[in-house]
Amino acid sequence: xxxxxxxxxxxxxxxxxxxxxxxxxxxxxxxxxxxxxxxxxxxxxxxxxxxxxxxxxxxxxxxxxxxxxxxxxxxxxxxxxxxxxxxxxxxxxxxxxxxxxxxxxxxxxxxxxxxxxxxxxxxxxxxxxxxxxxxxxxxxxxxxxxxxxxxxxxxxxxxxxxxxxxxxxxxxxxxxxxxxxxxxxxxxxxxxxxxxxxxxxxxxxxxxxxxxxxxxxxxxxxxxxxxxxxxxxxxxxxx
Numbered sequence: 008x009x010x011x012x013x014x015x016x017x018x019x020x021x022x023x024x025x026x027x028x029x030x031x032x033x034x035x036x037x038x039x040x041x042x043x044x045x046x047x048x049x050x051x052x053x054x055x056x057x058x059x060x061x062x063x064x065x066x067x068x069x070x071x072x073x074x075x076x077x078x079x080x081x082x083x084x085x086x087x088x089x090x091x092x093x094x095x096x097x098x099x100x101x102x103x104x105x106x107x108x109x110x111x112x113x114x115x116x117x118x119x120x121x122x123x124x125x126x127x128x129x130x131x132x133x134x135x136x137x138x139x140x141x142x143x144x145x146x147x148x149x150x151x152x153x154x155x156x157x158x159x160x161x162x163x164x165x166x167x168x169x170x171x172x173x174x175x176x177x178x179x180x181x182x183x184x185x186x187x188x189x190x191x192x193x194x195x196x197x198x199x200x201x202x203x204x205x206x207x208x209x210x211x212x213x214x215x216x217x218x219x220x221x222x223x224x225x226x227x228x229x230x231x232x233x234x235x236x237x238x239x240x241x242x243x244x245x246x
Contacts, residue, residue, distance in 0.1 A: 013055040016211060020067045021096070028095050028122065029059055035121050036086055039114050045086040052212040061210060062089030062154070063096050065177060065219045068206055075099055077149035082135045082165055083156035085111055087118060089179070090152070098125035103148075105131045105138060136236040139168040146171050146227065154179040159187065159220060160194035160243040167198045168228040175203065176222040183207070183218035191220065193245030199226045 014026060021029075037049055048057045066074045076099045081090030084104040094102045106112050112132040119128055131138065138144050151166040151174065159178050166176035180187070183205065195201055203221040210217055233239050 010051050010055060013052055013060070013211060017055065017060060020063065025095055028124075029055075029092075031122065032087070032091065032095070032118070035118050039086075039117060043110055043114050045111065045114055052214065056210055056212045056214045058088050059092055061179070061214070061217060062092035064208060064217075065179075065206060065221075066093070066096065068208070074150065077101075078147065078171075079103065079150040080105060080144075080148045080152070080169060082151065082153045082162075083107075084115060085155075087115060089154050091115075091118065091122075093150075093152070094124055094126045094128060100126060100150075102126045102128045103131060103144075104128065105133065105135060107132070107134045134236050135165045135169075136233045136239065139165065139233050144169055149174050150177065151175075152177045152179070157240050158243055159191045160245040161239045163191060163194045163198055163200060163222055164233045164239040164244055167195075167200045167222065167224055168232055170224050172224065174224060176200075178220040178222065180218045180220060182216055183220075190243070190245045191222075194243065195222060195245075197244050198224075198228050198232055200224050200228070 033054055036045060039045055040049060048054055075097055078101045079093060080103040082105050084090045084106045090102060090104045104115055109132050112130050115130045145168055148169050148171060151169055153162045153166060156162060159180060162178045170176055200222050203223045206219045208217050
């Protein structure tokens, strides 16, 4: 499947303005990549499938879900995926992009300055373990996402403390099995959360299997979580 065919397939969920914005985003990242080396997924199907399609398909899979006009946060945004992809397709949402790398948040600021995005967007250079203990962010978000950041039990510890009562955490995973689900369930029990649903898809252009796990808080996450920086990844809950 070539780039033209991939974009044609994206036409089923994106309008022409959004396609043009993603083309502009590709141009900006390509320029920044020459000096900052942000990502290798910037050409052809690497960009249009592994970055764009993979970032946005969960929001269009179930028509009964409403992801518009939300307070959204993306942890470990890197060069902007899935966070900027969500912003482009949900222009009425307030968007927070978080990364612990100064190089990446500086690049995100440059991208935002050159994109005509309609959202209010905040770029934050910090670790989520610190951010989630700040009252300005704790239990404040409708949607929280993490992609290519850590194992799901660690992601649950990152995301549940920042979700509000009706919030949804979206965890992007590769292959999924019952052992992985058991570990996640164990961590969610500790964090006062649960799995809402798991959605699976084979990505176009033979880009492999993708599973997205939607988690939700059942009640407020205990105050001791997330633990101090580094502990959630080094000692995952649920093992």
